[in-house]
Amino acid sequence: MQLDNLYQEVILDHYKRPQNKKLSANYDAQVHHVNPSCGDEIDLNLTITDGTISNISWDGVGCSISQASVSILTDLLIGKKIDEAYSIFDHFVALMQSKGTVSGDEAVLEDAIALAGVSKYPARIKCALLGWMAFKDASVQAQSKSKLD
Amino acid sequence: MQLDNLYQEVILDHYKRPQNKKLSANYDAQVHHVNPSCGDEIDLNLTITDGTISNISWDGVGCSISQASVSILTDLLIGKKIDEAYSIFDHFVALMQSKGTVSGDEAVLEDAIALAGVSKYPARIKCALLGWMAFKDASVQAQSKSKLD
Amino acid sequence: MTFDPLVIRKDFPIFERSIRDGKRLVYLDSGATSQKPVVVIEAESNFYRNHNAAAHRGAHQLAEEATEALESAREVVANFLGGAVDEIVFTKHSTEALNLLAYSIGNSPVGNRFHLQAGDEIVVSEMEHHANLIPWQQLAKRTGAVLKWFEVTPDGRLDLSNIDGVITNRTKIVALTHQSNVLGTINPLTDLVKRTHQVGAIFILDACQSVPHMPVNVGALDIDFLVFSGHKAVGPTGVGVLWGRANLLDELPPFLFGGSMIESVTMTDATWAPAPRKFEPGVPNMAQIVGLGSALNYLTAIGMQKIHNHEIAITEYAISKLQEIQDLKIVGPVDMNLRGGAVSFTLGDIHPHDLGQFLDNSGIAVRTGHHCAWPLTRKMGVPATTRASFYLYNTLADIDVLFDGVRDAQKYFG
Amino acid sequence: MTFDPLVIRKDFPIFERSIRDGKRLVYLDSGATSQKPVVVIEAESNFYRNHNAAAHRGAHQLAEEATEALESAREVVANFLGGAVDEIVFTKHSTEALNLLAYSIGNSPVGNRFHLQAGDEIVVSEMEHHANLIPWQQLAKRTGAVLKWFEVTPDGRLDLSNIDGVITNRTKIVALTHQSNVLGTINPLTDLVKRTHQVGAIFILDACQSVPHMPVNVGALDIDFLVFSGHKAVGPTGVGVLWGRANLLDELPPFLFGGSMIESVTMTDATWAPAPRKFEPGVPNMAQIVGLGSALNYLTAIGMQKIHNHEIAITEYAISKLQEIQDLKIVGPVDMNLRGGAVSFTLGDIHPHDLGQFLDNSGIAVRTGHHCAWPLTRKMGVPATTRASFYLYNTLADIDVLFDGVRDAQKYFG
Numbered sequence A, B: 001m002q003l004d005n006l007y008q009e010v011i012l013d014h015y016k017r018p019q020n021k022k023l024s025a026n027y028d029a030q031v032h033h034v035n036p037s038c039g040d041e042i043d044l045n046l047t048i049t050d051g052t053i054s055n056i057s058w059d060g061v062g063c064s065i066s067q068a069s070v071s072i073l074t075d076l077l078i079g080k081k082i083d084e085a086y087s088i089f090d091h092f093v094a095l096m097q098s099k100g101t102v103s104g105d106e107a108v109l110e111d112a113i114a115l116a117g118v119s120k121y122p123a124r125i126k127c128a129l130l131g132w133m134a135f136k137d138a139s140v141q142a143q144s145k146s147k148l149d
Numbered sequence C, D: 001m002t003f004d005p006l007v008i009r010k011d012f013p014i015f016e017r018s019i020r021d022g023k024r025l026v027y028l029d030s031g032a033t034s035q036k037p038v039v040v041i042e043a044e045s046n047f048y049r050n051h052n053a054a055a056h057r058g059a060h061q062l063a064e065e066a067t068e069a070l071e072s073a074r075e076v077v078a079n080f081l082g083g084a085v086d087e088i089v090f091t092k093h094s095t096e097a098l099n100l101l102a103y104s105i106g107n108s109p110v111g112n113r114f115h116l117q118a119g120d121e122i123v124v125s126e127m128e129h130h131a132n133l134i135p136w137q138q139l140a141k142r143t144g145a146v147l148k149w150f151e152v153t154p155d156g157r158l159d160l161s162n163i164d165g166v167i168t169n170r171t172k173i174v175a176l177t178h179q180s181n182v183l184g185t186i187n188p189l190t191d192l193v194k195r196t197h198q199v200g201a202i203f204i205l206d207a208c209q210s211v212p213h214m215p216v217n218v219g220a221l222d223i224d225f226l227v228f229s230g231h232k233a234v235g236p237t238g239v240g241v242l243w244g245r246a247n248l249l250d251e252l253p254p255f256l257f258g259g260s261m262i263e264s265v266t267m268t269d270a271t272w273a274p275a276p277r278k279f280e281p282g283v284p285n286m287a288q289i290v291g292l293g294s295a296l297n298y299l300t301a302i303g304m305q306k307i308h309n310h311e312i313a314i315t316e317y318a319i320s321k322l323q324e325i326q327d328l329k330i331v332g333p334v335d336m337n338l339r340g341g342a343v344s345f346t347l348g349d350i351h352p353h354d355l356g357q358f359l360d361n362s363g364i365a366v367r368t369g370h371h372c373a374w375p376l377t378r379k380m381g382v383p384a385t386t387r388a389s390f391y392l393y394n395t396l397a398d399i400d401v402l403f404d405g406v407r408d409a410q411k412y413f414g
């Protein structure tokens, strides 16, 4: 079924067993993002230690795509250097906006490659990006905060 | 030429030699009416003596239809009882709104019958009615004034 | 003429296409926008092909014909609603019509009956579409008026237990929806309108979800203003209607300023033409207005009561079928006496977005989300719902496809 | 591709019909509204036939296609003007776009760069269309700002002898027309824009009569906002465009409130989506937007510079022919370096309405009156004028018919 392209096993797994879905008590930055067209919401906490993402935790409501996407993100980015995380971020956004013309680099994106099918469903791209935009926003806040410290 | 139906001799005559086109010094009511879609303007003075229209005078700028129509109106209504004038007014308005389906009663409308062709040109009906609406307005003012006196 | 949706569907060219690799289009999203019959599409293109010119501006034949086309459509709308011709104002959609009212009221000077001052009250409800909520929020902020609202009961009706406490002597405006676009609830208006007039306020009806679906007569309802959108009533996009009582339109100041709405203009000042012209500056959305006239003629020829009966039958069937499904919860009343043909529901833990996507893959178009009524979905205790909404071209077979689709989705995501 | 108006005319179905018992349609009223090529008419009806659904609202295939159609059209408009995609806001016409600016500026709170207070100045000119005059009159009245204006010289140009005296440190807004719809004058913008920015004000261009007729690039002009109407640019009725610099649209408060323009909504408050969404509540005029995209693609394929050159050639011919006629006076500049293709004139004592009617009888469509620029006609010392306006489908033969028609009218009314 065509739909299986969108809803890959990995996605449904992350949806049913989301990773790091419990807001941590401590964080460098906390953000709240909303997808106004469907009402999906996410809170995301981020900690950066010595230029490395030491923790991401989150809570939220939303569809399987938005929930799985943020769950995958946490698995993928925790432990990465911030520069490397940004490069993965750019890869992922490019994949989402590709309208299905790009297949993505699995070496870079790992499980996130499973979201490639989303790029053929324009209305769902925002779902997949919700957590990623929240992460980007939080990382900017965390870094400007660390500069102030 | 089809157009001759609209621009009858009588109309062009009244246009070139307008009747009562000089505002009188005295009047019971004076009104200023405008046709906002083309900028035509008219001032009209009206005197009613013992229920009879004793004078109508006017000045204005406008197309041949609007100018001829008010000129014809003055010829037709001066000397008439106010009730009779209203009945002629109603006949004329009905003729204008008839879309060419009514030919009008010449015994009632006299020269104004020449304006029958206007009813086939919707954009010009307002031109033909400009002076008549001014008259109606002025007559209402004059009568309510005479009641106050 | 018997009512047969299968015959009606033939008038709508979009049903000739297929969805997602050959599936039949099961369009259950008419609450968002309706499909268009070929007569409406052709009314618009005929206007361009044969009569296009700036209406009300020019003495040439094309301009005459354009004016005639425009004003005939106004007559059609007036007859459709039971109003007078000069009581019909064309806008681009109901959203603009509601904003027109809010801004024009905000423009009313002291002494004008619409003038608002601090402490005056505006009444809406928790089930309003954003288009009938935010303009009033903003008007309240600009004028210092207070926004009040009727609450919604757990089963999705207006809580009218305290009408007199909500609509008070300070109330100047009551603006309510006729039918909720989420719950399907049809609000009972009689007591509300009576109380509104008792306190000297005006009653504004958002009829977006009623005018396309049932007979609506402004005189019988005794309301003061009504708005609806053409695109939800088999008409073109880009055209809406404001109806208002003649004496009220007369006193209401204009909203948009420009050409053709004036009586006289100098560099520093302007005066206005009579309504409806005073509310219609600029070269009008002529082709769309003409298309709307054709749309309402189309609906009238079929019969609004027949359309309503058909929708009620479909909705009743849909509700009974959907209720068979485990974990499916209807959000809104299930009593057919209280509702029209928009059915929102939740399905256990399956997110409406996922359900909608799954249904789409089977050719079924539904809407998911908060349906531009966020305070309402919040009040109903759900983050989002899936909505199936029906119209004259839907069939019982469409409902069966929906039923199967929902059950298959449960298996897929289960 | 060589430019041939006779070939171009074949794209416009309306030229297949005749006027007043078999006369050829000589359409010289494109300044009021333009005719539509078949590709535009079909773009609109194709949308209804194949892709109609509420854009940006729904995850089903039709909604995806509608969104894609809408956003592709936005890209076309952005490219046509040289702006960015998110700088394009769709309205129903330029009148709405100008009112949007005036109301949004009026909604700006203290601290916002658009906030107006008593004593601030708004600058327009005596040659503005009512749509770019009355909204500013009204904004001035609401805020206590002062309305100032550039005068018009006897030969129909802006009097720019005292730019610095008109645009001062108190000026917050300068709103001017690019080309006068009555005089045909094209206003030189460089010094005006420079001075406007020097004093920290914003420059708004009414490009209704320029964007359809010549290459216009918002970057090269260095302006801040621009408006135009689709229906004057071979596009559908019911769609207009506001272009604004991204950072300015960002700071400008919204105008119309409703669905799809929000970020979050509660019963008492709302926050806004980013531009352009924040200015586009409601189900958009989708089919018309799609038609506009097709219209601009059509014009681009022919070439805006070629269209402009053609109109200049026609206008030059028209002016030289018309000047041969006794008692005919051109109202506006006769120097082709100063003007575009709208030619207004008077004809002795013959009233424009009568002349227009006579021409109509010969199949010629012109506009007569004050052309929604009443202060200007007053200033030019005429109660009304007759206007012939040209576009890509007009030919030199059209001018010859006009010439003969005017002379015949002189005989008829003489």
Ligand SMILES: Cc1ncc(COP(=O)(O)O)c(C=O)c1O
Binding pocket: C259, C281, C282, C283, C284, D031, D032, D093, D094, D095, D096, D129, D131, D132, D177, D179, D180, D181, D206, D208, D209, D229, D231, D372
């Ligand atoms: C210069 C100018 N500005 C504004 C307008 C208003 O355009 P619209 O009626 O399409 O809003 C027009 C045309 O009528 C115009 O020529």
Ligand SMILES: Cc1ncc(COP(=O)(O)O)c(C=O)c1O
Binding pocket: C031, C032, C093, C094, C095, C096, C129, C131, C132, C177, C179, C180, C181, C206, C208, C209, C229, C372, D259, D281, D282, D283, D284
């Ligand atoms: C109840 C209700 N009110 C207002 C609207 C707004 O209609 P539009 O977007 O056509 O202006 C809608 C539809 O979206 C609606 O369902």
